[in-house]
Amino acid sequence: xxxxxxxxxxxxxxxxxxxxxxxxxxxxxxxxxxxxxxxxxxxxxxxxxxxxxxxxxxxxxxxxxxxxxxxxxxxxxxxxxxxxxxxxxxxxxxxxxxxxxxxxxxxxxxxxxxxxxxxxxxxxxxxxxxxxxxxxxxxxxxxxxxxxxxxxxxxxxxxxxxxxxxxxxxxxxxxxxxxxxxxxxxxxxxxxxxxxxxxxxxxxxxxxxxxxxxxxxxxxxxxxxxxxxxxxxxxxxxxxxxxxxxxxxxxxxxxxxxxxxxxxxxxxxxxxxxxxxxxxxxxxxxxxxxxxxxxxxxxxxxxxxxxxxxxxxxxxxxxxxxxxxxxxxxxxxxxxxxxxxxxxxxxxxxxxxxxxxxxxxxxxxxxxxxxxxxxxxxxxxxxxxxxxxxxxxxxxxxxxxxxxxxxxxxxxxxxxxxxxxxxxxxxxxxxxxxxxxxxxxxxxxxxxxxxxxxxxxxxxxxxxxxxxxxxxxxxxxxxxxxxxx
Numbered sequence: 001x002x003x004x005x006x007x008x009x010x011x012x013x014x015x016x017x018x019x020x021x022x023x024x025x026x027x028x029x030x031x032x033x034x035x036x037x038x039x040x041x042x043x044x045x046x047x048x049x050x051x052x053x054x055x056x057x058x059x060x061x062x063x064x065x066x067x068x069x070x071x072x073x074x075x076x077x078x079x080x081x082x083x084x085x086x087x088x089x090x091x092x093x094x095x096x097x098x099x100x101x102x103x104x105x106x107x108x109x110x111x112x113x114x115x116x117x118x119x120x121x122x123x124x125x126x127x128x129x130x131x132x133x134x135x136x137x138x139x140x141x142x143x144x145x146x147x148x149x150x151x152x153x154x155x156x157x158x159x160x161x162x163x164x165x166x167x168x169x170x171x172x173x174x175x176x177x178x179x180x181x182x183x184x185x186x187x188x189x190x191x192x193x194x195x196x197x198x199x200x201x202x203x204x205x206x207x208x209x210x211x212x213x214x215x216x217x218x219x220x221x222x223x224x225x226x227x228x229x230x231x232x233x234x235x236x237x238x239x240x241x242x243x244x245x246x247x248x249x250x251x252x253x254x255x256x257x258x259x260x261x262x263x264x265x266x267x268x269x270x271x272x273x274x275x276x277x278x279x280x281x282x283x284x285x286x287x288x289x290x291x292x293x294x295x296x297x298x299x300x301x302x303x304x305x306x307x308x309x310x311x312x313x314x315x316x317x318x319x320x321x322x323x324x325x326x327x328x329x330x331x332x333x334x335x336x337x338x339x340x341x342x343x344x345x346x347x348x349x350x351x352x353x354x355x356x357x358x359x360x361x362x363x364x365x366x367x368x369x370x371x372x373x374x375x376x377x378x379x380x381x382x383x384x385x386x387x388x389x390x391x392x393x394x395x396x397x398x399x400x401x402x403x404x405x406x407x408x409x410x411x412x413x414x415x416x417x418x419x420x421x422x423x424x425x426x427x428x429x430x431x432x433x434x435x436x437x438x439x440x441x442x443x444x445x446x447x448x449x450x451x452x453x454x455x456x457x458x459x460x461x462x463x464x465x466x467x468x469x470x471x472x473x474x475x476x477x478x479x480x481x482x483x484x485x
Contacts, residue, residue, distance in 0.1 A: 001227065004087070004234040006066040011089035014039060014047035019107055019148070019164075021118035021141050023050045023058045023094060025217040029071055029240035031117050031169065034265055035090040042259040046115075047092040049107060053120045053141050059094035061235050067091030070234045072219070072226075074350035075242035081349050082242065085230075097137040097144065104137065104144075108151035111162070114257070116145065119169040119211075127182045133190045142182040146190070149183065149204065153196050163203030165254055169211045173277070176206040176249070207250035208273050212280060214351060215240040243345050245280075249273040275329065278372075282324050283335075284342050286369040288358050290319050290391040293398035296355045296408070297475035303346050303353040311480055315387060317343070323385040327376035359398075360411045363448050366395055371449060375456075384458050390482060393466035394475065396442050400424045416448065430472055439464040 002008040018035065020027060038044035050067075052059040062069075067089070074083040097104035107113060118124070120141040131143035138144055149164070156162040168175040180200070187197045216239045219226060227233055246267045248254060260267040268276060288303070294315060295306040306312045320342070325335045346353075370388060377385040399420040401408045410417055423441060427434045440460055443453040454460045469478040 001231075001233045004065050004068050004070070004232045004236075006068065008232060009068065009087060011066070011068055011087065012039065014090060014092065015045050015112050016049050016092055016110060017046040017112050018048045018090075018115045018117060019113055020048050020050045020091075021053045021116070021144070022120055023052060023062055024119065025238045025240075026211075026213075026215045027117065027119045027169065028069060028088065028091075028236070029073075029215040029238045030211060030213050030244065030246070031119075031167075032088055032090055033071055033240075034244075034246070034260060034263075034267075036086075036088045037263045037265060038259050039090055041263040044259060046090065048090050050091055050094040051104060051107075051144070052094060052096045052098070053118075053124065053144070055098045057096070058236070059096045062091065062094040065234070065236060067093060068234075069236035069238060070226075070230060072237065072239045073242050074239060075348045076344035077242045079344075083350060101136045105148065105151050108148050109155050111156075113152075114165060116164050116166040117169060118145075118167075122170055122172050125168060125170050125172060125175060125179050125182065127185055129189075131186070133186075133192070142179055143186055145179070146183045146186040146192075149200060150187070150192055150196060153199050158195060158199050160199075160203050163199065163205070165205045165207065165250075165257065167207050167209055167248065169209055171211070174208050176208040180204075180206040205250055205254060207248050207254060209249070210245070210247040210273055210277050210280065212245040212284075213240055213243060214345070216351060239350075241345060241348055241351060243341055247273055247276040279328055279330060279335075279338065281369055282328060282373050283320060283339055284345075285365070286324055286373055287316060287320050287342060287346075289362065289365045289369045290388060291316050292355050292359045292362060293394035294391055294475065294479065296359070297394060297398060297403055297470065298479060299404070299476060301355055303355060303358075304348065304351075306355070307343065307347045311476075311483055314483060315390075315479060316346075319387045319391070323377055323388050324373045327373045327380065356409065361413070362395060362398070363412055363416050366392065367449050378456060384456075384462060386462065389459060389462050390466055390479075393439075393463045394470060396439060396463070396467050397470045397475075400471075419445070432468055435468045435471060436464045439467050 032048060035046050035048060039046060050059060050062060068087055070085055071088050072083060072085040095103050118141060124141045126140060128140045131138035131140050133147055138147060152162060168179050172178065183200060184197055187200065218237060219239050226237060244266050248269050249271065255269040270276065291306055295312050298312055300306050300309060300312060306316060320339050325339060328335060374385055374388050399410060401410050423438050427438050440454060443460055443463060446452060
């Protein structure tokens with residue numbers, strides 16, 4: 001079986017315009033795929049040079065394959081399940097700065113380089129006072145980037161047209177703004193001068209971004225069948241879902257330079273990225289969190305199975321369309337399309353998403369992902385969002401730690417777990433007074449919710465009623481009754 005490289009398959013060569021910090025699965029299934037699409041559909045002619053951000057990584061394997069790899073996209077497309085694959089050829093080479101630091105700095109000398117993308121984990125955009133300009137290389141990504149920008153500033157003598165467009169993909173709020181702050185902090189600490197700092201500020205564009213695609217990574221459990229299907233050996237096969245979304249906050253010039261939308265890619269250029277972040281957190285993450293305790297106590301283990309169940313599926317759809325979407329300021333048609341895309345992702349037959357894998361830290365997740373929808377619904381509608389509150393009642397019962405006489409492996413802050421263990425141990429099952437007291441104590445825990453939820457008129461009575469119903473009659477009977485009322 002031939003290995004995948006440019007000798008065994010036909011692949012294009014492109015001008016090196018993009019420096020990419022990170023060679024992992026996500027960037028290759030997301031940004032590099034988009035670059036590949038722009039090269040094929042818009043003559044973008046953009047090659048990627050991958051920089052390995054940590055000492056141990058995949059650059060050697062990437063170079064052994066001449067930057068080539070196979071991407072499988074699996075999921076619902078145009079309403080139908082589909083799996084498709086292609087060879088991505090935009091990566092031209094990789095550099096390990098721990099072995100070839102000069103080669104890394106030489107990237108700053110290329111007049112063709114215009115973009116920087118990164119995904120160095122959420123911890124990657126961080127300041128480290130021990131990083132120095134003299135390090136070969138500095139440990140942190142922002143320090144490495146500062147050294148590269150400074151070298152470019154020196155090589156081109158501060159030319160205003162040699163700044164870079166920087167698109168960090170790390171999943172933190174205001175990733176571009178935070179990265180820029182750290183770069184400027186290093187510039188000050190290292191004594192790089194006011195002229196350099198002014199050049200960074202005026203001639204480099206740091207975009208805030210929001211990325212969204214589930215990338216399951218290397219399919220090790222089925223690589224033998226994949227290799228037989230492909231007819232070549234690829235050590236960097238990567239799998240991802242069909243859905244993708246990239247929201248970019250930056251000046252209009254970024255949109256003009258990146259022909260993403262003209263290639264039919266789901267990319268949004270905006271002045272307000274927070275609205276899109278809120279939409280994602282409320283609908284995608286909020287639906288997940290609302291579902292976990294309801295679906296699991298009902299007897300379901302996977303997200304896809306929840307959508308396929310008539311009762312749980314109906315409950316989840318009503319949560320999304322009737323109680324979460326009305327709290328968001330987007331055109332109704334746009335919200336409906338986004339929500340439908342989310343449901344398609346949930347029912348993806350190629351991904352098996354366990355409910356218990358989502359259950360980690362469910363109490364703080366509920367506070368961040370679901371409670372804002374509850375509060376906004378009450379504010380706008382002057383009524384209670386009963387399904388979201390039903391999920392809160394389910395969450396309280398979930399933290400009893402038992403499903404059909406089998407223990408639930410709860411994972412949360414120890415203080416949260418100790419609280420529920422103590423309170424549930426004091427409740428005699430079926431005792432309405434004790435259940436009501438427990439519910440009141442949970443709802444009033446400002447440590448959990450950042451507020452006393454009993455202060456919202458009607459919440460304590462509603463949630464207490466359904467905690468009792470679920471405990472006495474079980475989730476399945478209670479949810480069926482709730483859905484038919």
